[in-house]
Amino acid sequence: MKKLINDARAVVDETLGGLAAAHSDILSVSFEPRYVARRGAPIAGKVALVSGGGSGHEPLHVGFVGRGMLDAAVPGAIFASPTPDLVFAATRAVDGGAGVLYLVKNYTGDVLNFETAADFAAGAGIRVESVLINDDVAVEDSSFTAGRRGIAGAVLVEKIAGAAAERGDDLDSVAAIARRVNASMRSMGVGLRAGVVPYSGEPSFTLDDEHIEFGIGIHGEPGRAVIPLEPADAIVDRLVTAITGDLPFVAGDRVLLLVNGLGGTPLSELYIVFRRAAQSLVERGLAVTRSLVGSFATSLEMQGVSITLLRLDDELLELWDAPVHTAALRWGC
Amino acid sequence: MKKLINDARAVVDETLGGLAAAHSDILSVSFEPRYVARRGAPIAGKVALVSGGGSGHEPLHVGFVGRGMLDAAVPGAIFASPTPDLVFAATRAVDGGAGVLYLVKNYTGDVLNFETAADFAAGAGIRVESVLINDDVAVEDSSFTAGRRGIAGAVLVEKIAGAAAERGDDLDSVAAIARRVNASMRSMGVGLRAGVVPYSGEPSFTLDDEHIEFGIGIHGEPGRAVIPLEPADAIVDRLVTAITGDLPFVAGDRVLLLVNGLGGTPLSELYIVFRRAAQSLVERGLAVTRSLVGSFATSLEMQGVSITLLRLDDELLELWDAPVHTAALRWGC
Amino acid sequence: MSLDATWVVDWMRESARVLAENRAELGALDREIGDGDHGENMDRGFAAVLAGLETISADASPGGVLQKVAMTLISTIGGAAGPLYGTGLLKASDAAGTETQLDGASIVALLRAVRDGIVLRGKAEVGEKTMVDAWTPAVDAASAAESAGESPGGILRAAAEAASAGAEATEPLIARKGRASYLGERAIGHRDPGAQSTALLLQAAADAARNA
Amino acid sequence: MSLDATWVVDWMRESARVLAENRAELGALDREIGDGDHGENMDRGFAAVLAGLETISADASPGGVLQKVAMTLISTIGGAAGPLYGTGLLKASDAAGTETQLDGASIVALLRAVRDGIVLRGKAEVGEKTMVDAWTPAVDAASAAESAGESPGGILRAAAEAASAGAEATEPLIARKGRASYLGERAIGHRDPGAQSTALLLQAAADAARNA
Numbered sequence A, B: 001m002k003k004l005i006n007d008a009r010a011v012v013d014e015t016l017g018g019l020a021a022a023h024s025d026i027l028s029v030s031f032e033p034r035y036v037a038r039r040g041a042p043i044a045g046k047v048a049l050v051s052g053g054g055s056g057h058e059p060l061h062v063g064f065v066g067r068g069m070l071d072a073a074v075p076g077a078i079f080a081s082p083t084p085d086l087v088f089a090a091t092r093a094v095d096g097g098a099g100v101l102y103l104v105k106n107y108t109g110d111v112l113n114f115e116t117a118a119d120f121a122a123g124a125g126i127r128v129e130s131v132l133i134n135d136d137v138a139v140e141d142s143s144f145t146a147g148r149r150g151i152a153g154a155v156l157v158e159k160i161a162g163a164a165a166e167r168g169d170d171l172d173s174v175a176a177i178a179r180r181v182n183a184s185m186r187s188m189g190v191g192l193r194a195g196v197v198p199y200s201g202e203p204s205f206t207l208d209d210e211h212i213e214f215g216i217g218i219h220g221e222p223g224r225a226v227i228p229l230e231p232a233d234a235i236v237d238r239l240v241t242a243i244t245g246d247l248p249f250v251a252g253d254r255v256l257l258l259v260n261g262l263g264g265t266p267l268s269e270l271y272i273v274f275r276r277a278a279q280s281l282v283e284r285g286l287a288v289t290r291s292l293v294g295s296f297a298t299s300l301e302m303q304g305v306s307i308t309l310l311r312l313d314d315e316l317l318e319l320w321d322a323p324v325h326t327a328a329l330r331w332g333c
Numbered sequence C, D: 001m002s003l004d005a006t007w008v009v010d011w012m013r014e015s016a017r018v019l020a021e022n023r024a025e026l027g028a029l030d031r032e033i034g035d036g037d038h039g040e041n042m043d044r045g046f047a048a049v050l051a052g053l054e055t056i057s058a059d060a061s062p063g064g065v066l067q068k069v070a071m072t073l074i075s076t077i078g079g080a081a082g083p084l085y086g087t088g089l090l091k092a093s094d095a096a097g098t099e100t101q102l103d104g105a106s107i108v109a110l111l112r113a114v115r116d117g118i119v120l121r122g123k124a125e126v127g128e129k130t131m132v133d134a135w136t137p138a139v140d141a142a143s144a145a146e147s148a149g150e151s152p153g154g155i156l157r158a159a160a161e162a163a164s165a166g167a168e169a170t171e172p173l174i175a176r177k178g179r180a181s182y183l184g185e186r187a188i189g190h191r192d193p194g195a196q197s198t199a200l201l202l203q204a205a206a207d208a209a210r211n212a
Ligand SMILES: Nc1ncnc2c1ncn2[C@@H]1O[C@H](COP(=O)(O)OP(=O)(O)O)[C@@H](O)[C@H]1O
Pocket: A079, A080, A081, A107, A108, A109, A110, C030, C034, C035, C036, C037, C038, C041, C042, C078, C079, C080, C081, C082, C084, C118, C121, C122, C123, C124, C129, C130, C131, C132, C177, C178, C179, C192, C193, C194, C195
């Protein structure tokens, strides 16, 4: 295992130490209990957004704390959901009296831990709403599974719901917007090479040089199938077909296209993927109205990419374009 | 070789295709002759900034084309400097009558090709100034070498000189600012694992699991020595010692600290590096006044990191904070 | 014969020991069909439990110790296993109430309460390839042993054996809950990590009651 | 005996062939002490030259062909090698002027002009582990062969042999110019890729003059 780390068990705290040092204008880090809060929080009268989940997906979620996005992020251990006491501590720290919205990626651990935190919050008289994020079409959403996973689409929910909270929407409205974003988006990814989990020193999966995991999860969970490595365009076409067919997206739709690197993929490859994805959407009659390219929801240094498509309407577009100032996403200010 | 590409020889063009599709609000791409120009260029009366070099370092330089930074970037083949005719074509496309500044990383190939382009431009009546970027302290600057290499510090030169051009400085002034930035900054990096050059399918160097290249170049060129892998903090201390000792940076200096990933390093590791670098600068009495963390000057999917330190004065600080809107760096607008 | 708070403390100490010992193995199982953190999660949680036992008061009841352990697990394991084991042990604490001595029937009730708590939170049924597939046969075996007049130690040994067999029996299953459910047929042939940690925990419970 | 434009054309065709053939080998040499692109750069440049030869006019002079080749190389190789070889061949084109037949003395002048052009742009001296270490002995050997009354073919064979020996002789050197200069002692034992491509180019020149 070759990593720029000191101690496998200190990775999360030291990452947060760097985050705090680099972005003291945006956020502050509490180490004990561990959470990241927007500078200036709580903001009286504003709905507070709290997200979190296992670490190892940076910048998700800690890099999205700040104006126009999250009020707090609660990073668990690597790939392990944070515990309820931490989520509750963050909730108390950022609640501005207008209630708190939990944005929870659909994993059993996250769901259960945020559920318990919401119980704690209710006990403390804080109103909490929760929105589940489950954009990954790789996994069948049926009674035979734990349901669809939440992956890179989380970034879009956080941005847009964050803008709604910033403009002063109330808790129910912000929650409704978050649910609308989640319902209007679909994602799917491929993995070429696994990231190495620091505490085990082992890759989270293994693949030979000729195969990729089609439908990879952001913890290295398997997807639909192991398939032969193909040219990028062919892989992108498979992903786009799976994604557009699912909602479904139809000709005339305005969409936001997010091409997300999984941590170890160079930007040039993300643009090669973006190029074909945009082409293929245009061929389907969709209008690529907004674009985002970069590594936002990662899996350590995994090599691979995910594609997310969000159907836009005028309101979502306006909220997307609203100013945001976080460590990993910034515009308009 | 596992990459999300179609054809090794099409990597640069297809990357630019994606860039153009994702950022049509910022830039436009000319494929034949190949260069990337700021949307709206030429801007009458504004000094135009042109940079370029081999590809494989994305987002450098193409991701820095836009308001407040470069007017054009000229990407060569992977790791190969662009040819003079392309630099000249870009020069003509963005010259707004106030002259053109070439920002050239100090590699024999880049120097020679930009030199020839400047001759062409002179022949066409366009005034060109060139500034060499050579921030890498890994390499001795002596008559026994080709001189110091230009690495991630290029991003700082482009940002600050770009802001000077944007506020209306004339060619000599912008060139002087660019030279001042270059003279006030130092960088150095380490490589853990090489990127794989698409056309050869081979890693650009090989290291066993226990060693790193101390002083790596962004083409995988060797640095000072192959040393054993150490905890991140120890590696950072070595880099900071080499960098601060060189200018030298002294107690009381205000500095900008850039921690730059080389392409395949996860963001969490960059923050772990930033944490220690900032600590160690504070211990030396320096004031870390501005921060930048991310993968900006890369070497394909190389695992590793470089640290750049820039000594700030009031003017450089103001120019750094000025609005910028490019694919890879954006604030203030 | 009966067990007291000392047994609960010994059980937790022994659990911490075996989970540390099996950290890599549980991690490897979870890497196959999950995200690889189960060993790390359990070890982190029980290391915290171990530290907390230092400050347990001498007159704590079994239920009191279990409550403290449950709270510690909930706030240190994270992931899916944290709330599941935490809720389970919280329910066990409720079941033990203020009793200071646990007889055979109380032991069975305690184990059943753990299982029911886990099912309450996780909604998994038997056969869905989760820790429930170790807990349910364990509860059944414990109940049968108690009916057959076994001592508390005997009851726990029966539970441990059944949990171990239950964990092994998850191997041919397709998962319907948790992360492994995404694998479909590809889960076949792999043991569920949570069922395996349950088997370790119940073996620890039996070992702590070695002389009972 | 003398060589005409056909020889230049044949030289370039043969160069394109051997550079394509040696693309991987040059790349591997450059990977050792540079950035690995020299094979790719040379192959790209000479493939473009080859394509350009299709449209060369039948009455072109050797100098005319060389000028077109030089411009193509400058606009297609990039890197350090592009301007160096490009400038070298441009100077060779100047040296050949409008002559249609190149005798021995002209051939030597042509080779010397290439070398001088490269030195003008790159400022490398002999012994600094660059392509100059192949060109300079080649020019010296060509000059000696010409003095000894050798035919143009003989002169080029002498140059090719000396270039090849010169390339080999870069192996023990420490580099002072170009990317390899960063390596210090670590460059020792590796052949300079540019010197090796020069050896290939001069062998191609000799092969193209096989019957002269
Ligand atoms: N719904 C559920 N009901 C019961 N047990 C579950 C459920 N979901 C997951 N588990 C158990 O949790 C274990 C995984 O725990 P762990 O790896 O710590 O959490 P995570 O899956 O969040 O990484 C599984 O092996 C399984 O036994």
